[in-house]
Amino acid sequence: MDMLWNGWGDPARATPLPDTVTGLLRELLGVTPRAAAPLPLEEIGVPAPPLDADARRALEAAVGQRARDVRTDAESRIRHTRGKSTPDLLRMRAGDVTDTPAAVVLPDGHDEVLAVLAACAEHGLALVPFGGGTSVVGGLAPGREGAFVALDLRRMNRLLDLDEVSRTATLQPGLRAPEAEALLAEHGYTLGHFPQSYEWATVGGFAATRSSGQASAGYGRFDEMVLGLTLATPRGTLDTGRAPRSAAGPDLRQLVLGSEGAFGVITSVTVRVRPAPEVRRYEGWRFASFDEGTAALRRLAQDGPRPTVLRLSDETETLIGLAQPDAVGASLERQDAGCLAVVGFEGTGEDTAHRREGAAEILRESGGTFAGEEPGERWAHGRYSAPYLRDALLDAGALAETLETATLWSRLPALYAAVREALTATLTAAGTPPLVMCHISHVYENGASLYFTVVSAQGEDAVAHWTRAKHAANDAILAAGGTITHHHAVGTDHRDWYVREAGPLGVEALRAVKRSLDPAGLLSPGVLLPAD
Numbered sequence: 001m002d003m004l005w006n007g008w009g010d011p012a013r014a015t016p017l018p019d020t021v022t023g024l025l026r027e028l029l030g031v032t033p034r035a036a037a038p039l040p041l042e043e044i045g046v047p048a049p050p051l052d053a054d055a056r057r058a059l060e061a062a063v064g065q066r067a068r069d070v071r072t073d074a075e076s077r078i079r080h081t082r083g084k085s086t087p088d089l090l091r092m093r094a095g096d097v098t099d100t101p102a103a104v105v106l107p108d109g110h111d112e113v114l115a116v117l118a119a120c121a122e123h124g125l126a127l128v129p130f131g132g133g134t135s136v137v138g139g140l141a142p143g144r145e146g147a148f149v150a151l152d153l154r155r156m157n158r159l160l161d162l163d164e165v166s167r168t169a170t171l172q173p174g175l176r177a178p179e180a181e182a183l184l185a186e187h188g189y190t191l192g193h194f195p196q197s198y199e200w201a202t203v204g205g206f207a208a209t210r211s212s213g214q215a216s217a218g219y220g221r222f223d224e225m226v227l228g229l230t231l232a233t234p235r236g237t238l239d240t241g242r243a244p245r246s247a248a249g250p251d252l253r254q255l256v257l258g259s260e261g262a263f264g265v266i267t268s269v270t271v272r273v274r275p276a277p278e279v280r281r282y283e284g285w286r287f288a289s290f291d292e293g294t295a296a297l298r299r300l301a302q303d304g305p306r307p308t309v310l311r312l313s314d315e316t317e318t319l320i321g322l323a324q325p326d327a328v329g330a331s332l333e334r335q336d337a338g339c340l341a342v343v344g345f346e347g348t349g350e351d352t353a354h355r356r357e358g359a360a361e362i363l364r365e366s367g368g369t370f371a372g373e374e375p376g377e378r379w380a381h382g383r384y385s386a387p388y389l390r391d392a393l394l395d396a397g398a399l400a401e402t403l404e405t406a407t408l409w410s411r412l413p414a415l416y417a418a419v420r421e422a423l424t425a426t427l428t429a430a431g432t433p434p435l436v437m438c439h440i441s442h443v444y445e446n447g448a449s450l451y452f453t454v455v456s457a458q459g460e461d462a463v464a465h466w467t468r469a470k471h472a473a474n475d476a477i478l479a480a481g482g483t484i485t486h487h488h489a490v491g492t493d494h495r496d497w498y499v500r501e502a503g504p505l506g507v508e509a510l511r512a513v514k515r516s517l518d519p520a521g522l523l524s525p526g527v528l529l530p531a532d
């Protein structure tokens, strides 16, 4: 099944907004219903594909003469236009297809990817790898004019190798996370990577963006799971990683992880796998304030025992009930909502019981009150539902978007305050005061990431309206010592702030890498680094 082309996920799972939330939107934020309904797909006028007959023949030859795997029909091209950020969705709803690929090409292996790259180079076409299409940072639309091919990796969806002695698996990039989990589960293993985009995002996308899943406290980020990668580039094949750790010079895997298609196409990923958990147990803890809860999470992250899932919503997010998307709005009447932490344990019965007992002691000592299993189980049940709420909010005329960052524990309170202030001030000055919610989404020994959700009225031009607020937040993040992205990646949206974060010498070094692997600059121009 294909994802909803101008929204999220499976159209059959569209979720209406509860009345409490509709009322809140109207009364608190002045949200009024949209005048125009989104354009239906059939009514979107896509210009003829800028692909001549020679280029088409070359692309078909590159994929073994499978004509059906070089698609130039309007629907295929529309479905590969941009990703799933709110501005992406707003543009699609308005029928704006300016970033549409000339063709969608579906290779069936590493050699075919190399051949497509060669065909693109010969015919002057840019190429953008397309995994699940869930980018929220403009990673799927080149930041430069000109015809491009969307390289859809869905055919490359096999488990290539499972080394049970070493507990590693080699996966093709087009495997969606549930497909990868199902293949590993047949042998009793799990990858343990569960981002909110789990149902649609792919293994190649995770590696290309340095993704982080909701169980990162226990299983680690995706980049920490990777032992090796194969990269197809216009100059040939780069293989990286052959041992669990190595002192053989700088780690070339780190050049591929997070390269977002700008250095090459990831055609296989070797990851560590873990035995599938016997037990999964999620629970809620309440804290009087975000500061108190933050201190508790820091203690667990630094001294253990480490839960598998560890998240903390601030007061506003707790009140709205965003940690439980299936019951959003249900806490609005509560006077004692405080700040809700979701704490989860996965593993063997003995290990989870032991960690749970130790963590409970720390959480209690830190001022937490056990709220039972219900909030945790509700979070687990609704963990992939929140993106459906965004579609409902857009339908209702609201603007809803998220952004994220990370920093050291010592800087976290200042970063939290700075981003909230930047978003609130910009949107309020524009006449649409927002609701800004936040949670700590990933924890480390030395710091944590903050994940913000913003809801406001859309304003006159919703995309321009959000862009101003987002830019203010980006500036605030850098000024407060945060990173421009903890897990959403750079794409085109964060590029100018990434350039500031990396500094001129850092950018020069990365440009040199790009020139060496992609001398003609055909790979994802303008994504990650400014286009030449």
Ligand SMILES: Cc1cc2nc3c(=O)[nH]c(=O)nc-3n(C[C@H](O)[C@H](O)[C@H](O)COP(=O)(O)OP(=O)(O)OC[C@H]3O[C@@H](n4cnc5c(N)ncnc54)[C@H](O)[C@@H]3O)c2cc1C
Pocket: 008, 083, 084, 085, 128, 129, 130, 131, 132, 133, 134, 135, 136, 139, 140, 153, 173, 194, 195, 196, 197, 200, 201, 202, 203, 204, 205, 206, 207, 208, 209, 210, 211, 212, 213, 214, 259, 260, 261, 262, 264, 265, 266, 267, 387, 487, 488, 489, 491, 524, 527
């Ligand atoms: C509702 C929602 C929730 C999200 N939740 C999370 C979350 O919890 N954690 C998180 O980390 N992210 C999250 N994201 C962001 C997104 O899902 C991740 O960035 C994900 O890793 C992208 O995977 P994908 O397969 O969809 O890649 P795509 O969106 O298709 O591509 C992402 C980027 O990687 C490049 N790329 C893709 N495949 C390859 C390849 N094989 N080789 C080289 N380059 C490639 C693309 O060109 C693009 O620049 C969320 C996004 C949405 C819309």
